[in-house]
Structures are given as structure tokens and as C-alpha cells.
Amino acid sequence: MKKIWGWAAALAVVAAGLSAAQDVRRPVVAGQFYPADAAELSALVDGYLGRAPVPEAGKDHPLALIAPHAGYSYSGSMAGRAYALVRGGPYDVVVIIGPSHRYGFRGCSIYPKGGFETPLGVAAVDADAAAAISRAGGFDYVPEAFAEEHSLEVQVPFVQRALPAAKIVPIVMGDQNEAASKALAAALVKGLRGRRALIVASTDLSHGLAPKDATARDEATVKLIEEFKTDVILRGMARGENIMCGGGPVAAALLYAEELGPARIEVLGRTDSLAGGGTPDWIVGYLAAAVFADGKKTEEFSLSADEKKALLALAREAVTRFVSRREVVVPPSDRASFLVPRAAFVTLRKNGALRGCIGYVEPVLPLAQTVVQAAILAATEDTRFPVVTAGELPNLEFEVSVLTPVREVANPRTVEVGRHGLVISRDGLRGLLLPQVATENRWDRETFLAQGCLKAGLPPDAWRKGATVAVFEAIVFHE
Numbered sequence: 001m002k003k004i005w006g007w008a009a010a011l012a013v014v015a016a017g018l019s020a021a022q023d024v025r026r027p028v029v030a031g032q033f034y035p036a037d038a039a040e041l042s043a044l045v046d047g048y049l050g051r052a053p054v055p056e057a058g059k060d061h062p063l064a065l066i067a068p069h070a071g072y073s074y075s076g077s078m079a080g081r082a083y084a085l086v087r088g089g090p091y092d093v094v095v096i097i098g099p100s101h102r103y104g105f106r107g108c109s110i111y112p113k114g115g116f117e118t119p120l121g122v123a124a125v126d127a128d129a130a131a132a133i134s135r136a137g138g139f140d141y142v143p144e145a146f147a148e149e150h151s152l153e154v155q156v157p158f159v160q161r162a163l164p165a166a167k168i169v170p171i172v173m174g175d176q177n178e179a180a181s182k183a184l185a186a187a188l189v190k191g192l193r194g195r196r197a198l199i200v201a202s203t204d205l206s207h208g209l210a211p212k213d214a215t216a217r218d219e220a221t222v223k224l225i226e227e228f229k230t231d232v233i234l235r236g237m238a239r240g241e242n243i244m245c246g247g248g249p250v251a252a253a254l255l256y257a258e259e260l261g262p263a264r265i266e267v268l269g270r271t272d273s274l275a276g277g278g279t280p281d282w283i284v285g286y287l288a289a290a291v292f293a294d295g296k297k298t299e300e301f302s303l304s305a306d307e308k309k310a311l312l313a314l315a316r317e318a319v320t321r322f323v324s325r326r327e328v329v330v331p332p333s334d335r336a337s338f339l340v341p342r343a344a345f346v347t348l349r350k351n352g353a354l355r356g357c358i359g360y361v362e363p364v365l366p367l368a369q370t371v372v373q374a375a376i377l378a379a380t381e382d383t384r385f386p387v388v389t390a391g392e393l394p395n396l397e398f399e400v401s402v403l404t405p406v407r408e409v410a411n412p413r414t415v416e417v418g419r420h421g422l423v424i425s426r427d428g429l430r431g432l433l434l435p436q437v438a439t440e441n442r443w444d445r446e447t448f449l450a451q452g453c454l455k456a457g458l459p460p461d462a463w464r465k466g467a468t469v470a471v472f473e474a475i476v477f478h479e
Helices: 002-021 038-051 072-084 127-137 156-162 178-191 211-226 230-238 247-259 305-325 367-380 390-395 435-440 445-455
Strands: 064-067 093-099 108-110 115-118 121-124 167-173 197-202 207-209 263-272 283-293 343-350 353-360 396-403 421-426 429-433 468-472 474-478
Touching (some): 038 072, 038 156, 064 072, 064 247, 072 156, 072 263, 072 283, 093 127, 093 156, 093 247, 108 127, 108 178, 115 156, 121 156, 127 167, 127 178, 167 178, 167 247, 178 230, 178 247, 207 211, 211 230, 211 263, 211 283, 230 247, 305 396, 305 474, 343 367, 353 367, 353 396, 367 396, 390 396, 421 445, 429 445, 435 445, 435 474
Parallel strands (some): 093 167, 093 197
Antiparallel strands (some): 064 283, 108 167, 207 283, 263 283, 343 353, 343 396, 396 474, 421 429, 421 468
């Protein structure tokens, strides 16, 4: 009977702890991973923050951090480098994403309300933000995921000292696969809209390798992160490769940043457990990095309804006069917007079918002149079709696409069908597809990318194998 009572009592204690976790989650690694004394912990964290070199990038406010989660004697200096960049920053909420080390489950678990307690006090959970992310991603609260998990807890004292006014949203990832990472990234974009948010991806690098092997492996992993190769990282995780324990959180953070626009990585430092006094027969790597918006915002450009009408009329006049009389129209110079160099394409259709399409992907000529030349070339130089004849002119329909600057993307999975045009290049070959091509053909993203490769004369999977993927947007209008 004693044995049965002890087992029942243990279950009751666990149940009580999980119930309490809905309000305040108690620390479980204080005194092990970091000091249990508040004064000692404050001094230690402040020391790490104060000694961290802040590079030029630190003048900006990162979208996300990558920080390690080992004992502070091993990885505290790297965590300090990450959090020093955001110390006193304008953040309302810090979303901490960590991998599950002790409890297996599917998807992601989001801590709903209450707070995380450390010797420094209780870091309040932003219940509204947590609920918004949960709704957006369809995620549940799995109490067991938080019960003994250290990857979140060790981040909290740094948040408390660097951003004392910010609330937190703790998230544990069970599945660290592509579907879970993409779903979490999309949920963060939607759920954090309108909030000044910082994402923290909690991870260590390789585990248990010899020093030379650990250095080589970690250098390769950092390069993947710098290049936003989330697909490679996640495939390696799925194969059980010794890359890092938090590949899912890192991938989610990178995908989140890319969804917000062009992004870049700043590596702040890398070390390993040997530097912290560990043994050479079991090396663990630690990385500090920050993710920034790259500052290269797409130029805002618009055309009025009257300007669109004038450009369509100009395209039609250019083709009509050249085909009929071999005359080249002189573009008007009375509109300032037509004098700015712009990339543009002119598409000709006859009875709804494509009849020609040529243009300029770079802004080499003033917009009006670009439209004139592109229209003439579409009618006379598109090698897929015979030259347009004067008899066809009444049946032609004109469409003009004015392009934004082309920008390369590190992750092809950020290409958006219906929004982005595509330029794929490799080995001196290049293929371009306008945004409307994908929607007209009802292609999904992967089909769009494959067709872009084929347009370039490349294999359909070249976008996965070293081809450069670039995107642009377009103002598209037609008669």
C-alpha cells in the first residue's frame, strides 16, 4: 500500500505543478545552469551584457536573435553578445522559441498566460500575443513541454536585465520539421502584427564532436544560417545530422524575418564548451547572431489611372506607326513620372491569346521610352511569333507591366504567387516570368519556380540546386 500511495502522491504533485504552470512556471535549473541568488545572477548577466562588443549593426534594432541555452559558465558570454544588441530597445514582447529536450509531442506549444519565474522575479507572459499566435497557427498548450525544459528558462534572466519592460511569449517546438517551422513563422507574422516584437531562437550548435570536427561542423552550420538555407538545415535535422538542437526555432525565426521583407544575418560570435572549461571529448558549440531587416526597401512607385491610360495609348501608337509606316514614336515629355528610368514589359494579345511579349528588366531608359521600344520589339522581335501585320492591329490587346527593382532572395520559399515576378539564373542562363503568368496558369509556388528554370533553359529543379532566384513586383494594367 505504501508503494501505491507514493506513486499516487507523485502524480498529484506533478498534476499540481502542471496546473500552476498555467499561471507562473517555477524555475527548474536555477542553481545549475545559472545562479539561484538574485544578486549574483544580476551581477553575472549584467557583466556579460557589459563586456559584449556591440558592432555597427547594433545601431539598428534586430528582428530576431539566435542565442545559446547552455549553462552560463559555458555559453553566457555568447548570450550576452546577443542581448547586448537589444538592451533598452523598443520592444513590447519577446517571443522565446526553444526545442523540446525532454518531452515528445507534435507541433508547437505556446505558454498562454501568467509568467516565468527566475531569481530575478516573474517575467509576465503577454497573454494577448500568445493567444493571437496560437489562433494563427492552430497551436495548443502542452503543459508537459514546459515542465523541465531549460532552453526557454535560461533566456529569461537575459530578457529581464536587457528588456525589463517587455513581456514574453514562451514557445516550445516539438516537431522541428519544415511544416512546423513554416507554420510557426506564418503564425508569428500574423499574430505579432502591430506589436514591437523580438524573436529569440534558442539553440546550441553541434554536440559531442572532437574539437577539430566540431569547429568544421559549426562553421558550416553558421554559413547555412547566414545564407538563410532553412531547407538545408531542416533536411539535415530530419536526417539526424549533428547540426544543432534548435534548428526548428532558428528556421522559424529566419522564415519570419524573410516574410517581413529582405533580411540579413549578423554573426556576433561563436565559441564552444572547451573555452568555458569543458572537456575535449565532448564539445558543444554556441552561437550568437542577430537578424536584421536589410534596409533595402522596395521603392514605392505608383501610377494614376490617367497615366496608365496614357501609357497603353502610347504602346498602341508605337506599334501602329512602326508596323504601318516604320516610324518610331517620340515619347511625350510633359509628364515627370514618364521621364524616370523604369523597367517595363509590353504584352500583346490577339483574341485573348499571347501574340508577343518583350521588355526590359533593368531601368535603362525613361519609362515612356521603355514602353515605346518594348511595344515595338514585342510586335516585331519576339522569335516565338511572326511579325505583327497591319491587318492584325484592330484585334490586338495591349498590356503594360512596370517593374520594381529586382532583388535576390536567399530562400525561394518566400516567393509569393500573384505578387512576385521571377528571374532565375545560373551558368550564364536567365529566365524571367511576370507575376501575372503564375496566376493566369494557376501555378503554385513550386510550379512557378520550375517554369522559371525551364524558361532559362535549366532543369526544372535548378532553383533547388544552386540557381540564383530573384523577384520583383509589377504594376500591371491593360486595355
